[in-house]
Amino acid sequence: xxxxxxxxxxxxxxxxxxxxxxxxxxxxxxxxxxxxxxxxxxxxxxxxxxxxxxxxxxxxxxxxxxxxxxxxxxxxxxxxxxxxxxxxxxxxxxxxxxxxxxxxxxxxxxxxxxx
Amino acid sequence: xxxxxxxxxxxxxxxxxxxxxxxxxxxxxxxxxxxxxxxxxxxxxxxxxxxxxxxxxxxxxxxxxxxxxxxxxxxxxxxxxxxxxxxxxxxxxxxxxxxxxxxxxxxxxxxx
Numbered sequence: 328x329x330x331x332x333x334x335x336x337x338x339x340x341x342x343x344x345x346x347x348x349x350x351x352x353x354x355x356x357x358x359x360x361x362x363x364x365x366x367x368x369x370x371x372x373x374x375x376x377x378x379x380x381x382x383x384x385x386x387x388x389x390x391x392x393x394x395x396x397x398x399x400x401x402x403x404x405x406x407x408x409x410x411x412x413x414x415x416x417x418x419x420x421x422x423x424x425x426x427x428x429x430x431x432x433x434x435x436x437x438x439x440x441x442x
Numbered sequence: 443x444x445x446x447x448x449x450x451x452x453x454x455x456x457x458x459x460x461x462x463x464x465x466x467x468x469x470x471x472x473x474x475x476x477x478x479x480x481x482x483x484x485x486x487x488x489x490x491x492x493x494x495x496x497x498x499x500x501x502x503x504x505x506x507x508x509x510x511x512x513x514x515x516x517x518x519x520x521x522x523x524x525x526x527x528x529x530x531x532x533x534x535x536x537x538x539x540x541x542x543x544x545x546x547x548x549x550x551x552x553x554x
Binding site: 333336337357358360368369370371372375377419421423430431432433434435436438 | 473475482483484485486487490530532534539541542544545546547
């Protein structure tokens, strides 16, 4: 597997502001996935990010609210824009080594609290 | 979309007891994975299953990929306090370019 370094690990933000979360992988990966985990809940996929193309968003998530960058094969960012208290969650990036029968590995998560 | 039904939702057990949790799906998956999440951390992979019927162990943990490819279970034997956490099953179709579908998690509490 590979290692993903995610930062910040936590932040407390004012409503109306934006926060950018960064994930750095120690090897090249094709796809990176961004998840949201609301308090006490499971992981919900926000979007899939492929290098060199626009991210693909899941139903209920839009680019204006969660813009994603994927400038190269080892790095991605997720921005949570115009935050409200409902955006308070843990945000996780994930990836897999390309190929069949490979497991996903995760960053440490970003615990976001919007006040 | 695809959903995984994971049960039980939570468990309180005595140290030393065995634990069992399972996931079922209405869809067939090629891969079943079990993760553990500690507070403030991202999920960490425990066991990966790639073949229907496969039974795999990792220390005190044992997991099986159901024959129908629509279910999986995880057993933990002789639980210890550090087993406390949330356990998630995850299923996947296809290659490394496809994301995982997660169960809702089983919150395990171990009473010493």
